[in-house]
Amino acid sequence: MEVLAAFDKCKDSLSAWEICSLVQKTLYSEFGIENTKIAPLTDGGEGFVEILTKAKGGTFHSVQAKDSLGEIKKAKIGIVSGEELDSSMLDFMNLSASKKLAIVEMSSIVGLADLPVEKRDPWETSSFGVGELLWESSRLGADSILLGIGGSSTNDIGVGAMSALNIEFSDLHDRKIPFPAPKFWSDIKEISSVNKLHLPFIRIACDVTNPLLGKNGATFQFGPQKGLKPESLSGMEEKISNMSARLSLILGKSLDLRNQPGTGAAGGIGYGLNLFYDAQFLAGFSLVEKWLELENRVRGSDLIITGEGRFDNTSLYGKGPYEIIRLASKYDKRVILMAGSVDEKALMKCKSEFSNVEIYAFGKKELSLQENLINAPKFVEEKVIEIFSEL
Incomplete structure (x- = not known):
């Protein structure tokens, strides 16, 4: 199975490179998946x-x-x-x-x-x-x-x-x-x-x-x-x-x-x-899509995993992870979105528009924002293991 990890940054915790690399490392160490390609995303800001x-x-x-x-x-x-x-x-x-x-x-x-x-x-x-x-x-x-x-x-x-x-x-x-x-x-x-x-x-x-x-x-x-x-x-x-x-x-x-x-x-x-x-x-x-040849990389993958720090209404207006979902839908590819926190309305709107997407939050609601930021690497790894254990 060829997996594409295409994440934007998790603000104040993980850069796009760090979260993509963490997912790649976890899939290999826990599930032996060797064909995980990474495509860090950027919106013109950090990274x-x-x-x-x-x-x-x-x-x-x-x-x-x-x-x-x-x-x-x-x-x-x-x-x-x-x-x-x-x-x-x-x-x-x-x-x-x-x-x-x-x-x-x-x-x-x-x-x-x-x-x-x-x-x-x-x-x-x-x-x-x-x-x-x-x-x-x-x-x-x-x-x-x-x-x-x-x-x-x-x-x-x-x-x-x-x-x-x-x-x-x-x-x-x-x-x-x-x-x-x-x-x-x-x-x-x-x-x-x-x-x-x-x-x-x-x-x-x-x-x-x-x-x-x-x-x-x-x-x-x-x-x-x-x-x-x-x-x-x-x-x-x-x-x-x-x-x-x-x-x-x-x-x-x-x-x-x-x-x-x-x-x-x-x-x-x-x-x-x-x-x-x-x-x-x-x-x-x-620009980023063409620069990173994202459409070809999505088309050539069996599964795409994407995400960002928070998935909310603003994510639905051209942000990288949402555009990855759109590209994946175009080629009927299964896509998993992971975000530190997920707005329920944005989740429902996205799932009503795309049938190929699964959306998960890796942050812990019972913890403070600062605690979630500090523990983001651990929570990302745990969520990846949880999701892929059920595939």
Whole structure:
């Protein structure tokens, strides 16, 4: 029996690589299953650089940049040759095989998971470090950049990143504002892109289709999970609206860009990049599916086992494990989904749509979240043994 283990991360406990490898090891040690292939998944957030770069035999480059609060942090940039990508992938990205592609992960430098809860505040955080990573990618000789924007802690429409790329934000006294987080925007009197650093074409991997503004926009939809207090939502929305209009006016760009699907993702960084640079959004899972050749791997497997930290209503809107179930259904393959916790409504909806799926929770309801996170490796192993003992 050939098994495919294709998991996304279990946030704060197991990376996608770790959980896939754990399942592979358990199936071999407990059941003698030798043909378990692994396909770690990513949504553009944590693991984006590692998973995509490893899959194509690329190289990693360690760099330093500022995190979302301005502290120096190490991060990795992946470099992959276009020669390692098949024709369908090159066509999807409109990329030449002779080109060198840099892979950058926003969450590796300004990730929400890296901030303690008490420090999560979009008024204070900045995407400055993302701009530094983009510039380092250019310095590494990249002909094109692939940016994954999941899991960010910022809500600054890329103003911080632009600052790192020599777009100057100055105060009334012509002093440059070095770290222009939203709390400083009232002090900005002058914006100049005269000394803007050049970047190659940027492709932004994103499955979020939200616009920049409004009830489904960056602030109201994602601000609270980044630490924005309810009483601050309207104030932040006004700041984003005013700053985005100001930047559009300076650059002579249409305000219609604010309605483009995806501009509300990751605090609107895609909006800022599209204003100042040649950039475009790419469907995140479509990219990963083609990059990892997931459809062929699903078709060639007898059984697929997938999962993530929590399976809930958000999982049904394009997240990796749900898309794996969809692919498995296409080829009438049996699929098992394991998640730390499972929302009952999402379970029922998924099972009503797909007859080929079995869904299990490996977390323990009687334990606290922290206890479940600490014991996740043990619980995953136990659940795999339980499920496969009954096959």
